[in-house]
Amino acid sequence: MDIKLKEIQQDYLNKIKTAKNLKDLDEIFLSLFGKNGEVTLLPKQFSQLDKEQLKKLGPLFNQVKQELEKVIGNRRQAIREESYKALENEEFTLPPLRWEAKQRTGHTHPLTAFEQHTAKIFNKLGFVQIDAPLIDTDYNNFEVLNIPENHPARDLWDTLYINSNLKTQNSKLLLRTHTSNSQIRALSQNKPPIRLMNIGRCFRYENVDARHEHTFEQFEIIYVDKGVSMANLQYLSEYFLKSIFGEDIKVRLKPKYYPFVEPGVGVDGLCIFCKGKGCRVCGGIGWLELAGAGMIHPNVLRAGDIDPKEYSGIAWGFGPARMAMIKYGIEDIRLFNSGELAFLEKF
Numbered sequence: 001m002d003i004k005l006k007e008i009q010q011d012y013l014n015k016i017k018t019a020k021n022l023k024d025l026d027e028i029f030l031s032l033f034g035k036n037g038e039v040t041l042l043p044k045q046f047s048q049l050d051k052e053q054l055k056k057l058g059p060l061f062n063q064v065k066q067e068l069e070k071v072i073g074n075r076r077q078a079i080r081e082e083s084y085k086a087l088e089n090e091e092f093t094l095p096p097l098r099w100e101a102k103q104r105t106g107h108t109h110p111l112t113a114f115e116q117h118t119a120k121i122f123n124k125l126g127f128v129q130i131d132a133p134l135i136d137t138d139y140n141n142f143e144v145l146n147i148p149e150n151h152p153a154r155d156l157w158d159t160l161y162i163n164s165n166l167k168t169q170n171s172k173l174l175l176r177t178h179t180s181n182s183q184i185r186a187l188s189q190n191k192p193p194i195r196l197m198n199i200g201r202c203f204r205y206e207n208v209d210a211r212h213e214h215t216f217e218q219f220e221i222i223y224v225d226k227g228v229s230m231a232n233l234q235y236l237s238e239y240f241l242k243s244i245f246g247e248d249i250k251v252r253l254k255p256k257y258y259p260f261v262e263p264g265v266g267v268d269g270l271c272i273f274c275k276g277k278g279c280r281v282c283g284g285i286g287w288l289e290l291a292g293a294g295m296i297h298p299n300v301l302r303a304g305d306i307d308p309k310e311y312s313g314i315a316w317g318f319g320p321a322r323m324a325m326i327k328y329g330i331e332d333i334r335l336f337n338s339g340e341l342a343f344l345e346k347f
């Protein structure tokens with residue numbers, strides 16, 4: 001197996017070296033580290049090895065994995081620098097506008113329009129919009145959501161912390177990683193029945209690709225009342241997704257772990273680009289993850305001064321850009337914030 005590992009290493013070091021652009025690198029990254037990537041799948045064969053072989057192969061595997069990640073990162077940086085250099089020689093001066101030049105009329109950004117439409121759907125169901133800060137405390141973003149410091153689940157969110165001595169609630173400041181930072185505000189400042197939503201920007205130290213941005217929007221829905229159950233979650237998920245995509249949308253709920261819900265689910269929509277076969281856009285999975293959701297954990301309800309014996313609740317965090325990708329057939333999430341007029345004018 002170490003021969004196979006070395007072959008992968010050599011093969012991909014060559015591919016990385018000759019990658020011409022960031023798209024090529026994304027594809028290389030996925031074929032190594034994606035769900036069915038060569039490096040991802042390799043440890044599944046480790047069970048066939050005896051202890052001695054494993055002792056030798058384990059460190060080699062880690063070393064090759066780290067090397068490939070590092071070389072991809074370096075090549076990514078080099079490609080960026082090459083493209084900046086190429087720009088230095090470009091002539092950017094536009095010819096002066098002539099009086100007959102086409103007058104541009106602005107319009108709402110497609111994502112804003114999509115979010116306004118989504119908000120209207122939930123408005124009709126009695127949900128009211130609330131605000132939550134984009135710069136927040138570690139406490140509101142993680143701790144109160146059942147994710148104490150050093151909890152392994154923190155690895156699910158690559159967080160951007162703010163380098164500052166300023167502390168609120170004796171807690172570090174960060175750029176919120178999800179709109180779930182609105183949960184504690186929604187619960188502690190309102191009495192059930194609660195039907196609230198929060199839409200806004202989130203930030204993560206992401207490996208940016210066709211479906212991951214470092215700055216992206218989320219849409220949080222919070223519903224607390226007596227007798228709320230997973231049946232409400234299933235019904236509302238389908239109701240909402242059918243109102244956006246039409247009756248034919250294929251939706252699946254799969255078990256997913258989030259420490260602030262129990263049980264937790266991922267809400268996926270069938271990838272329209274490959275019809276479930278697996279492609280670059282969905283990362284070979286065949287489905288695009290649209291939301292995380294679940295029954296609000298009793299600890300979180302209690303932190304909001306709501307008695308979990310009397311009330312239960314559900315919450316979702318949708319990714320509007322992922323949904324708009326499916327609705328409008330957009331292959332790359334980065335187009336939304338690219339500022340490319342040729343793209344924006346299609347809407």
Ligand code: FA5
Nearest residue numbers: 178180212213216289290291292293315316317319322
């Ligand atoms: C969360 O952020 C949880 N707060 C969701 C949640 C809310 C769970 C309430 C339970 C209860 P997750 O990291 O999976 O979960 O993100 C939720 C959705 O946001 C994803 O399904 C996806 O649609 C979108 N999303 C996440 N990361 C990115 C990204 N880097 N770029 C674009 N969209 C993203």
